[in-house]
Amino acid sequence: MSIVEVKVPQLSESVAEATMLTWKKKAGDAVAVDEILIEIETDKVVLEVPAPSAGVLAEIVQPDGATVVADQLIAKIDTEGKASAAAPAAAPAAAPAPAAAAPAAAAAAATGGSKSDVAMPAAAKLLADNNLKTGDVAGTGKDGRVTKGDVLGAVASGAKPAAAAVPAPAAKPALPQVASPVGSSDLGERPEQRVPMSRLRARIAERLIQSQSTNAILTTFNEVNMAPVMELRKRFQDSFTKEHGVKLGFMSFFVKAAVHALKKYPVINASVDGNDILYHGYFDIGIAVGSPRGLVVPILRNADQMSFADIEKKIAEYGKKAQDGKLGIEEMTGGTFSISNGGTFGSMLSTPIINPPQSAILGVHATKDRAVVENGQIVIRPMNYLAMSYDHRIIDGREAVLGLVAMKEALEDPSRLLFDI
Numbered sequence: 001m002s003i004v005e006v007k008v009p010q011l012s013e014s015v016a017e018a019t020m021l022t023w024k025k026k027a028g029d030a031v032a033v034d035e036i037l038i039e040i041e042t043d044k045v046v047l048e049v050p051a052p053s054a055g056v057l058a059e060i061v062q063p064d065g066a067t068v069v070a071d072q073l074i075a076k077i078d079t080e081g082k083a084s085a086a087a088p089a090a091a092p093a094a095a096p097a098p099a100a101a102a103p104a105a106a107a108a109a110a111t112g113g114s115k116s117d118v119a120m121p122a123a124a125k126l127l128a129d130n131n132l133k134t135g136d137v138a139g140t141g142k143d144g145r146v147t148k149g150d151v152l153g154a155v156a157s158g159a160k161p162a163a164a165a166v167p168a169p170a171a172k173p174a175l176p177q178v179a180s181p182v183g184s185s186d187l188g189e190r191p192e193q194r195v196p197m198s199r200l201r202a203r204i205a206e207r208l209i210q211s212q213s214t215n216a217i218l219t220t221f222n223e224v225n226m227a228p229v230m231e232l233r234k235r236f237q238d239s240f241t242k243e244h245g246v247k248l249g250f251m252s253f254f255v256k257a258a259v260h261a262l263k264k265y266p267v268i269n270a271s272v273d274g275n276d277i278l279y280h281g282y283f284d285i286g287i288a289v290g291s292p293r294g295l296v297v298p299i300l301r302n303a304d305q306m307s308f309a310d311i312e313k314k315i316a317e318y319g320k321k322a323q324d325g326k327l328g329i330e331e332m333t334g335g336t337f338s339i340s341n342g343g344t345f346g347s348m349l350s351t352p353i354i355n356p357p358q359s360a361i362l363g364v365h366a367t368k369d370r371a372v373v374e375n376g377q378i379v380i381r382p383m384n385y386l387a388m389s390y391d392h393r394i395i396d397g398r399e400a401v402l403g404l405v406a407m408k409e410a411l412e413d414p415s416r417l418l419f420d421i
Contacts, residue, residue: 004053006075008068011042015329018042019199020066020074022124025057031077039325040068043203044332046293046325049074056081126151147292147324200294211354216392219351220400224408226367226382229253232414244309251287252311254339254364254407256417259283259304261406262337263420265399268390269336271357277394286338286355287315291322297355298327299335339364349385359394362407363387384411 011018021039025031031051040047058078062068127134130151137154139146197205211217233248240248262269262283270279283304286297298318300311321327338355343366352363363386370383386407390400410416 001058001081002055002079003058004055004077004079005073006037006049006052006077008040008070008072008074009047009049011047011070011329015042015044017067017069018047020062020064020068021046022064023060027057027060029057030082031055031057037075041199041293042329043199044296044329045327051077053077053079055079198293200296204294207356208353211356214356215354215359217354217389218392218397218400219387219389220397220404221349221385221387222404222408224384224386224411225372226250226384226411228412228414230367230382240309244313246309246312246316248308249312249315250364250367251315251339251341252308253411253414254341254362255285255287255300255303255306255311256308257407257410258285258337258339258362260410260417260420261403263304264406265403267395267399268360268403270394271336271359272391272394273357280336282336284334284336286335286358287318288338288340288355289319289322291325291327293325296322296327296332297335297338298322298331299333337361341365343367343384349387351387352389354389354391359391360400360403361389362404363389 008018018040021041023038025037031037031054033054034050036048037051038049040049055077057075058081059076062074068074134146137146137150140150229250237248266279269283270277282302285300285303287300288295288297300306300314335355335358337358338361340352340361341364342350343364347365349365350363352361354361365385367382367384369380371378372381372383386404388400388404
């Protein structure tokens with residue numbers, strides 16, 4: 001017997017521990033080299049653990065839901081072993097999963113046993129919620145895995161669960177639809193479901209509370225006539241797409257306008273370090289992106305040196321990685337200023353929360369036709385309301401307001417970006 005150990009990959013310096021999700025193999029199964037055995041969730045990313053060697057999964061040392069640290073032994077592979085017909089009854093993987101893993105285990109069971117192995121964790125839950133199996137949905141993720149987007153698309157197109165060979169009693173859903181009580185005195189069954197926060201969700205909560213309790217947050221607002229940007233996009237969209245292989249979106253304009261303003265008012269790009277103000281000589285812009293696991297903020301490094309095409313390509317790359325759970329820790333570390341686009345979901349106005357240790361964040365919203373006054377006349381213009389939250393400890397109202405005005409002016413007259421005025 002020749003044993004190869006499977007260990008937890010290296011975690012970032014700021015991540016002390018991680019949580020094991022669901023094993024994709026059981027003890028006694030054959031594995032191929034580089035085949036993904038399990039995914040491990042940290043408070044920032046989900047890491048895949050590939051098989052370091054081909055052989056048979058001889059032992060699972062750490063079960064689903066276990067808390068582990070970097071370099072910890074989690075399984076053993078026998079490179080000379082032969083796959084067994086059934087896993088040993090005493091295999092650690094068969095032990096009851098801790099409470100933190102219960103939702104994932106329930107989703108796996110609902111998707112039809114081992115077939116859930118090819119579904120991302122968020123996709124597995126959606127499959128369970130819609131009474132679907134992985135075989136009912138075509139996977140577009142890596143190695144054909146089913147992503148959250150695949151499930152949402154299938155549900156939208158009216159996908160139906162595959163007919164079972166033998167009808168089985170309908171299982172009670174994990175979270176039943178709650179109906180209003182029939183009478184005021186008859187409360188009836190009032191179902192609830194307790195679901196542990198994922199590491200990412202817990203980290204988001206921690207950072208938001210930290211931001212609210214340590215920053216003196218104030219928000220300033222302004223409105224922007226988006227007609228010039230929309231006309232520019234319409235004029236050059238076809239040639240831009242043909243030349244760069246990516247569409248010209250709005251976000252690249254917002255990034256460029258933000259950098260333009262940060263150069264004029266460097267304190268908005270600064271951060272607090274104890275009793276010091278740390279001014280950054282670079283512009284790393286965080287782009288808030290929704291993912292199946294929660295909000296993530298990947299960073300556009302040296303955004304001032306990026307072209308419109310570079311920005312659009314990077315944002316598209318980050319968006320896909322976020323949906324597939326493939327963002328790396330290094331892609332979400334740092335940042336000097338952030339942009340959150342609630343407009344993609346239809347938001348008209350919001351007050352974004354600063355992403356520590358940054359000192360400001362821009363909130364972008366939905367562009368809508370509105371009645372405005374120009375030269376004494378009421379006209380219809382596509383308007384967007386911008387909101388910039390800032391840390392009043394180091395950013396005075398003057399710099400915050402003028403910074404947002406600089407962004408507004410750059411968007412209403414994009415030629416300013418060419419001449420840096």
